[in-house]
Amino acid sequence: MDEAIEAVGVVKSYGAVQVLKGVDLSVRSGSVAALLGPNGAGKTTMVRILATLTTADAGEAAVAGCDVRRERSEVRRRISLTGQYAALDELQTGMENLRMMAGLTGMNGRKAKARSAELLGQFDLEHAADRRVKTYSGGMRRRLDIAAGLVGSPSVIFLDEPTTGLDVRSRHTMWSVVSQLARSGVTVLLTTQYLEEADHLADRVAVLDQGRIVAEGTPAQLKQRVGGHRLDLTTTDHAAFSRLRAELGARAMAADARELTLSVATDGTAAEVRSLLDELDPAHDAIDRFSTHGTSLDDVFIALTGRAAVAGDGGGPASPGGSEREAAHV
Amino acid sequence: MSDATSTREAGHAVDDAVRHFAPLQQTLIMSRRSVRLTMREVDGLLTSLFLPVMIMLLFVYLFGGAIETPTAQYVDFVLPGVLLMCTGYVAALTATSVTRDMKEGIIDRFRSMGVAGGSVLTGHVASSLVRSCFASVLIVITALLIGFRSDVGALKWLGVAGTLAMFVFGISWLAAVFGLLARTPEGASGFSFAIMFLPYASNGFVPIESMPGWIQGFAANQPVTPVIDTLRGLLHGTPVGSSAWTAAAWCAGITAVSLVLTAWLFRRRTA
Ligand SMILES: Nc1ncnc2c1ncn2[C@@H]1O[C@H](COP(=O)(O)OP(=O)(O)OP(=O)(O)O)[C@@H](O)[C@H]1O
Ligand SMILES: [Mg+2]
Numbered sequence: 001m002d003e004a005i006e007a008v009g010v011v012k013s014y015g016a017v018q019v020l021k022g023v024d025l026s027v028r029s030g031s032v033a034a035l036l037g038p039n040g041a042g043k044t045t046m047v048r049i050l051a052t053l054t055t056a057d058a059g060e061a062a063v064a065g066c067d068v069r070r071e072r073s074e075v076r077r078r079i080s081l082t083g084q085y086a087a088l089d090e091l092q093t094g095m096e097n098l099r100m101m102a103g104l105t106g107m108n109g110r111k112a113k114a115r116s117a118e119l120l121g122q123f124d125l126e127h128a129a130d131r132r133v134k135t136y137s138g139g140m141r142r143r144l145d146i147a148a149g150l151v152g153s154p155s156v157i158f159l160d161e162p163t164t165g166l167d168v169r170s171r172h173t174m175w176s177v178v179s180q181l182a183r184s185g186v187t188v189l190l191t192t193q194y195l196e197e198a199d200h201l202a203d204r205v206a207v208l209d210q211g212r213i214v215a216e217g218t219p220a221q222l223k224q225r226v227g228g229h230r231l232d233l234t235t236t237d238h239a240a241f242s243r244l245r246a247e248l249g250a251r252a253m254a255a256d257a258r259e260l261t262l263s264v265a266t267d268g269t270a271a272e273v274r275s276l277l278d279e280l281d282p283a284h285d286a287i288d289r290f291s292t293h294g295t296s297l298d299d300v301f302i303a304l305t306g307r308a309a310v311a312g313d314g315g316g317p318a319s320p321g322g323s324e325r326e327a328a329h330v
Numbered sequence: 331m332s333d334a335t336s337t338r339e340a341g342h343a344v345d346d347a348v349r350h351f352a353p354l355q356q357t358l359i360m361s362r363r364s365v366r367l368t369m370r371e372v373d374g375l376l377t378s379l380f381l382p383v384m385i386m387l388l389f390v391y392l393f394g395g396a397i398e399t400p401t402a403q404y405v406d407f408v409l410p411g412v413l414l415m416c417t418g419y420v421a422a423l424t425a426t427s428v429t430r431d432m433k434e435g436i437i438d439r440f441r442s443m444g445v446a447g448g449s450v451l452t453g454h455v456a457s458s459l460v461r462s463c464f465a466s467v468l469i470v471i472t473a474l475l476i477g478f479r480s481d482v483g484a485l486k487w488l489g490v491a492g493t494l495a496m497f498v499f500g501i502s503w504l505a506a507v508f509g510l511l512a513r514t515p516e517g518a519s520g521f522s523f524a525i526m527f528l529p530y531a532s533n534g535f536v537p538i539e540s541m542p543g544w545i546q547g548f549a550a551n552q553p554v555t556p557v558i559d560t561l562r563g564l565l566h567g568t569p570v571g572s573s574a575w576t577a578a579a580w581c582a583g584i585t586a587v588s589l590v591l592t593a594w595l596f597r598r599r600t601a
Contacts, residue, residue: 048438051438051442052441052442053438053441053600054600054601055601076442076443076444077444079442080443081438081439081442083435083438083439084435085434085435086434086435087434087435087436087439088436089363089436091366091367091370091371092366092367092370100359100363101443103359104356104359104440104445105443106352106355132370148439149439152443
């Protein structure tokens with residue numbers, strides 16, 4: 001069994017809205033894959049289908065070698081899902097939550113207790129074992145939530161936006177948790193809205209947009225397609241802006257006539273930035289200032305779809321929100 | 331996590347061994363969970379326990395003097411009504427627990443672990459029975475303290491407990507239906523209040539003959555009335571007659587319909 005997750009042509013609609021429009025996805029056994037996409041892209045829906053919680057309207061999917069539709073209970077015994085929203089009882093302690101989950105996987109009391117203690121140790125929660133979850137911080141909750149998914153020692157782990165809503169420090173703790181999981185040999189499929197996160201954690205990234213995979217590859221390959229870095233230029237005046245914009249043509253990743261700014265993809269090296277500046281502004285009078293940034297999710301989306309990532313909850317697949325942002329950007 | 335692979339094999343071996351008992355074990359675990367959550371939900375618990383006592387005192391001391399009843403003491407007459415009103419309320423709280431579970435991510439986790447929806451719901455019903463048991467004992471103690479006397483034997487008391495359990499079981503499953511229908515816990519709690527009002531339109535607090543004509547038909551034929559008649563017969567040592575059968579039929583009917591509806595609604599909500 002080489003592929004831990006194999007999905008072909010997955011389609012799912014809610015009412016008249018087609019949320020997934022034929023998604024193909026394959027994740028090698030023992031690897032970490034990221035499903036990257038903005039709000040409403042269909043990430044949660046895809047994960048729920050793979051975790052057998054909802055059924056696709058069309059398409060096939062197998063997880064850990066078992067068909068998600070026909071061998072539902074087989075799949076369930078091999079996976080764990082940590083959803084986007086915490087799945088814990090606030091009124092139970094960390095230990096009680098874990099023992100409950102362990103019991104549900106069929107362990108007897110003694111085994112459940114031992115496994116729970118082991119997990120609390122691994123996730124650095126020993127000190128809070130007997131405190132009610134209500135008193136936990138966001139990061140602690142998230143860690144306990146993931147620990148709860150691991151009681152049954154699953155071989156495929158789904159993490160739906162494991163770091164959304166966490167502060168920087170908790171996010172980094174979470175990253176090391178996921179890396180540790182990856183080293184233990186399990187397969188991880190995580191969803192995220194952050195390119196940086198996918199880059200840091202995943203062996204392969206699939207970019208999901210409006211229910212379609214618009215790009216797939218290693219983080220390096222993806223960043224190559226968008227240059228890895230972005231050079232932002234502020235022009236001196238309107239005439240300079242128009243001239244540079246015309247000169248760049250399709251190479252402009254973004255342009256803002258009001259702010260007089262333009263963006264170009266670059267690899268971020270001094271040599272390339274210098275030659276770009278010289279090429280665009282030989283007389284040294286058109287560019288006022290410049291800055292470089294690592295490419296953001298927005299850049300990836302603009303590069304891959306010619307359209308900004310739709311932020312916010314209203315951004316359903318059919319919503320026109322994206323084109324408004326596009327107008328502002330390009 | 332270095333030994334995840336070895337524990338995984340062990341985990342599955344355990345899984346296979348208990349596979350046939352899994353639903354039972356899972357239901358027991360879910361019941362323990364629900365009871366624990368109930369016990370720690372301090373506000374709800376206090377309401378469920380104080381409310382019965384307050385209602386008992388209210389009826390006996392405030393209204394009791396003004397109500398003409400066939401029994402010598404009003405407390406003797408009103409005890410079954412208070413028991414049903416309060417256990418009904420406590421049972422109906424099941425709706426809130428169910429809605430909360432459905433709204434939060436935990437139901438997805440349970441399902442992804444292969445726990446049947448029925449186990450989760452049964453857990454809530456079990457905790458409802460435990461809660462009602464506490465409430466009933468408290469009500470009977472209060473009644474005894476303010477003068478209620480009954481010289482019937484243990485068997486009849488067992489009958490009282492059984493009748494109440496049957497009623498609570500039915501109402502709890504009905505509450506689960508409303509819990510699956512409601513979108514918010516607040517919406518679900520409306521059901522508890524609706525259930526609390528049924529006993530008012532029964533023979534629980536005043537004899538039906540003293541009610542306005544148009545409501546007598548409803549009061550005489552609604553499910554609470556035969557349950558109260560049964561409890562009264564058992565507590566007073568008078569013949570129970572056919573009311574026990576009518577009560578049992580109502581409770582069984584409500585339970586059966588609710589079970590079918592919960593199964594259907596659960597599947598629909600988690601599709
Ligand atoms: N049960 C449902 N009923 C109706 N519409 C739904 C349902 N679940 C999801 N949708 C819709 O499907 C679309 C994709 O939702 P999904 O939750 O999969 O996106 P997502 O990528 O996980 O987004 P987010 O980053 O906000 O979590 C959204 O437009 C959402 O409104
Ligand atoms: Mg989501």
